[in-house]
Amino acid sequence: MEAILNFDLAIFEFFKEVVRADWLNPIMKIITTLGDDGIFFIIIGLVMLFFKKTRKAGLVCLGSLLVMTLLNNEMLKPIMERPRPYNLTILPEAAAKAAAEYGRDYDWIGFFGKIDWTIDRFPGFADKWNAGYEWPAIVDYMSSKSLSFPSGHTSSAFTFAMALTMVLKNKWAGIGSFIFAFLMGVSRIYVGVHYPTDVIAGAFVGILYAVIGYFIFAKLYDVVYPKIEAAIEKKKAAKKA
Secondary structure, eight states, X not given: OHHHHHHHHHHHHHIIIIIOOTTTXXXXXXXXXXXXXXXXXXXXXXXXXXXXXXXXXXXXXHHHHHHHIIIIIIIIHHHHOOBOGGGSTTSHHHHHHXXXXXXXXXXXXXXXXXXXXXXXXXXXXXXXXXXXOOOOOSSOOXXXXXXXXXXXXXXXXXXXXXXXXXXXXXXXXHHHHHHHHHHHHHHHXXXXXXXXXXXXXXXXXXXXXXXXXXXXXXXXXXXXXXXXXXXXXXXXXXHHO
């Protein structure tokens, strides 16, 4: 676990020293906000349903996002139960807020009772983190009950990108959607609401959710939609007669 936390800290420090800049802050804030609750991706999926050429892609994208919500946010996150980086001892006020909300001293141990992400469990690590990293104040921090692993924003972005690519088979749409998904993941690290390992895992499982969604909803579309079209054509023919 200490190796994972050291890796996360190294990436955070890289962002601080090399990537983060005043001119980039509002751009990353906009990108990360577009992923809130998956609304941006849901709207695009709904719009695609109105056009015959993209209808199947819209259904598969929306279905895959549903799979992502159920498996990622409702199952995997509660099982892993990893706190947000700003909820650790680096931010005492956030830790105090968490304790107040839960009404007890919450130690962030996961569902299996063996996962303990708290950095002060590792000798010297909390001091190293506090000494070497300045927390960004780019976005308002979420509730201390919000869980971190894997990144939901990243998962939804990669789920959408993979589902869109598999159905449309359009090179530029695929490239564009994956670039945006990558930027979404980067933005979550940049604004300090996810560990890098949250984002890496989010990208991996997001692609997996899309594959699951594709095999469910593409098949559903292929079976149901021709029947709907046939019924519509039959009604049109009956009216003309």
